[in-house]
Amino acid sequence: MCPIDVTAREADVDSGPVISPQAKERIEAAIASVETQGGKILLDGRGCTVAEYPDGNFVGPTIVEVTTDMDAYKYVRPGRQG
Numbered sequence: 001m002c003p004i005d006v007t008a009r010e011a012d013v014d015s016g017p018v019i020s021p022q023a024k025e026r027i028e029a030a031i032a033s034v035e036t037q038g039g040k041i042l043l044d045g046r047g048c049t050v051a052e053y054p055d056g057n058f059v060g061p062t063i064v065e066v067t068t069d070m071d072a073y074k075y076v077r078p079g080r081q082g
Contacts, residue, residue, distance in 0.1 A: 017057040024057040031062055033071045040065040 018024050028046045035041060045060030066073045 015061065017053070018059055019057070021057055024059055027059050027076065030072045030076045031059075031064065034064045034066055037066075037070045037072075039067070039070055039072065 018027060031041060031044065031046055041062070041064050043061055043063040045062035048058040048060035050056050050058055064072060068074075
């Protein structure tokens, strides 16, 4: 489950799904790279599920500490990804 309201096409949610399974994989790989490259994951959005959409492409909120030489800094932009 996710720490905030995450769902699809609902008016009262905080965040929706990313655009595709491939986008979800890219984002989750970037999150994983943070730890392997020496950064810190303060809030981990991987594994976010929404009961009503079991096959949805959801990634929950994520907060990381990285340096400018890490992949997550180079290839992922702040804000909503998709």
